[in-house]
Amino acid sequence: MPFHLLLAILLARGGDSIQRPPIVGVAHIALETNDLAAARKFYGAGLGFAEPFKVDHAAFFKVNDHQYIKVSPDLKSETQDRLSHIAFETTDLRKLRNYLANRGVSVPAEVKPDPDGNLTMMLEDPDGHHVEFVQYMPGSLLSKNFGKFLGADRVSTRMIHVGVTVKDRAAADRFYKDILGFKMTRYGGRTDTEADWVDMRVPEGTDWLEYMLNVHNPTPKQLGVMHHLALGVPDIQAGYRTVLARGVKPPQPPKIGRDGKWQLNLYD
Numbered sequence: 001m002p003f004h005l006l007l008a009i010l011l012a013r014g015g016d017s018i019q020r021p022p023i024v025g026v027a028h029i030a031l032e033t034n035d036l037a038a039a040r041k042f043y044g045a046g047l048g049f050a051e052p053f054k055v056d057h058a059a060f061f062k063v064n065d066h067q068y069i070k071v072s073p074d075l076k077s078e079t080q081d082r083l084s085h086i087a088f089e090t091t092d093l094r095k096l097r098n099y100l101a102n103r104g105v106s107v108p109a110e111v112k113p114d115p116d117g118n119l120t121m122m123l124e125d126p127d128g129h130h131v132e133f134v135q136y137m138p139g140s141l142l143s144k145n146f147g148k149f150l151g152a153d154r155v156s157t158r159m160i161h162v163g164v165t166v167k168d169r170a171a172a173d174r175f176y177k178d179i180l181g182f183k184m185t186r187y188g189g190r191t192d193t194e195a196d197w198v199d200m201r202v203p204e205g206t207d208w209l210e211y212m213l214n215v216h217n218p219t220p221k222q223l224g225v226m227h228h229l230a231l232g233v234p235d236i237q238a239g240y241r242t243v244l245a246r247g248v249k250p251p252q253p254p255k256i257g258r259d260g261k262w263q264l265n266l267y268d
Helices: 002-015 036-046 093-102 169-179 220-226 236-245
Strands: 023-032 058-064 067-072 083-090 119-124 130-135 158-165 183-188 197-201 208-212 228-232
Touching (some): 036 058, 067 158, 083 158, 093 119, 093 130, 158 220, 169 197, 169 208, 220 228
Parallel strands (some): 083 130, 158 208
Antiparallel strands (some): 023 083, 119 130, 183 197, 197 208
C-alpha cells in the first residue's frame, strides 16, 4: 500500500507540467532599411501611422496600442533580408519562458526588460527566423502611450497577420502548433491541389502567422514579398483611394485573392 501511494504521488507530480500562458496576438514586425527617411514617408505620411516615441535609432510606427511596425536603419547590403524579427504578445513572459524550457526549447537564462521597459524574449524558430515574445509592463514607453497617437489618418487600425518563409512545415508545426499552441485555420495555394500558404492563428487571439511554403532560393526581392505584414481594413477601395491620394503607388489595384479576401499589395 505505501508503495502504491508513493507511486501515485510521483506520477501526479510528474504530470504537473507547466501550463503555457496566453499568447494573444501579433505585437510587432521589425524590418531593416538603409533609408529611414523613405520608411517614414511610407509608413508615416503614406499609411498614417504616428511615431509616439524613439528607442535608440529605430522608428516605431503605431498601428494600435498593442501593435507596432518597427523599422531600423541597419540594412548593410542589398542581399540582406529586410526582415529582422516577428513578435507576439503574451500575458506572462517569465511563465512562458519556463514553459518553453520545460518543453526542450532553447531559451534565455533569464528575462530582462528591454530599453522600452517591456519584458521580451528572443527565440529562433526551426527556419532560423527570430521570434520575439513581449509582455507589456506598466510604466513602459508603450504602456505610457496607451490611448494616444491613434489618429484618424491611419489607413488601418489592426495588423491581422505576419508572413514568413517556411521550408519544413512539419518542423514549423512542432514549434508553433504542438509547443506554442497555434491553430491552423486555412491553407491554400496557386492551384487547387497545392498548399503554398498556411494560416496559423495565435492560441488566445484572432491574429495569425502565415507560413509561406515552396519558396526556393529566393532573391531579396522575393523575400520582400514572402516576408510581409497584413493590415486589415473595412473597405479596400477606400483604403486604395487614401494611399493613392497620399502618393503611395501600388503596382496593381485591389483584387480578390485565391483565399476569397480583397487585398491590395503595397511595397515599402
